Every structure is written in structure tokens, then in C-alpha cells.
Amino acid sequence: xVRDKMFREDLYYRINGVSVGLPSLREREDxxxxxxxxxxxxxxxxxxxxxxxxxLFAHYAWPGNIRQLEMVLRAALAMREGNETELxxxxxxxxxxxxxxxxxxxxxGLIRDQELELIRSTLDSYQGNVSAAAQALGISRATLYRxxxxxxx
Numbered sequence: 001x002v003r004d005k006m007f008r009e010d011l012y013y014r015i016n017g018v019s020v021g022l023p024s025l026r027e028r029e030d031x032x033x034x035x036x037x038x039x040x041x042x043x044x045x046x047x048x049x050x051x052x053x054x055x056l057f058a059h060y061a062w063p064g065n066i067r068q069l070e071m072v073l074r075a076a077l078a079m080r081e082g083n084e085t086e087l088x089x090x091x092x093x094x095x096x097x098x099x100x101x102x103x104x105x106x107x108x109g110l111i112r113d114q115e116l117e118l119i120r121s122t123l124d125s126y127q128g129n130v131s132a133a134a135q136a137l138g139i140s141r142a143t144l145y146r147x148x149x150x151x152x153x
Contacts, residue, residue, distance in 0.1 A: 032049075
């Protein structure tokens with residue numbers, strides 16, 4: 001908006017003192033700890049998640065982030081028998097199971113490959129200068145480093 005002259009630049013810098021980037025749930029590596037935290041919050045700290053279900057959760061995109069995770073776990077807890085202490089895929093709704101299975105495809109793919117190639121070629125053209133490459137890509141250095149980590153480069 002500043003670039004398009006729809007917002008005053010001086011006001012932007014007044015309100016943009018500190019930026020905190022929070023990764024989406026699918027970008028986090030601590031999903032198992034989050035699951036434990038949510039289960040405790042729901043009063044089910046003694047309940048665990050099966051290895052199979054943990055794997056499905058780890059590969060799901062989580063478009064609704066932590067709120068979606070909480071609602072899925074809340075529903076799964078409601079579907080278990082009173083004495084069950086482990087959540088499995090059988091405790092999930094059919095609709096969510098379909099979403100999970102549809103999203104579990106091998107990592108990689110055309111977009112990811114193109115993104116990695118674009119980052120590589122940009123870094124090469126700037127002789128490994130991360131700041132210059134990030135500027136050329138129109139992203140921050142922190143975002144470029146995060147992308148490199150995500151792409152395992």
C-alpha cells in the first residue's frame with residue numbers, strides 16, 4: 001500500500017516497529033509437542049496419539065492451523081471409548097480422514113522443484129550473497145533462510 005501511495009510511509013514505519021513471524025502449523029517441527037499440549041488443554045493429558053496417526057498429522061497441510069488441530073483432537077476424543085488412551089485414525093471423522101489421505105503425497109512435486117531451482121539460480125547469479133538474492137526474489141533474508149531449510153538445501 002505504501003508503494004501504491006495508498007498508505008503514508010512515515011505511518012507505516014511508526015506502526016511497524018517489530019515484526020514477529022509465526023510459522024504455520026505445517027511448517028513447524030514440534031507438532032507432536034503441540035498435540036500433547038492441546039490434549040492436556042482438553043483435559044486428556046493421559047491420551048496419546050498412535051504412530052500411524054502422528055505420521056498422518058505430520059504430513060497434513062493444516063490450513064486451519066492450531067485451531068483446526070484442536071477441533072480434530074476434540075472430535076477424536078469424543079469418538080473414543082471411555083477407557084481408550086490412544087487415538088488412532090479410527091477415531092477421526094470420515095471427512096477428515098479423506099482430507100488426510102488426499103494430502104499424504106510424496107514430498108517434492110513441480111512447484112517445490114521450481115521454487116528450489118529459482119532459489120538456486122538466484123543464489124548462483126549473486127555468487128551466494130543471500131541478502132542480494134533475497135532482495136532479487138522479493139523476500140526477506142529470514143524467509144530465504146527458512147525456504148532453504150524447508151527445501152533441505
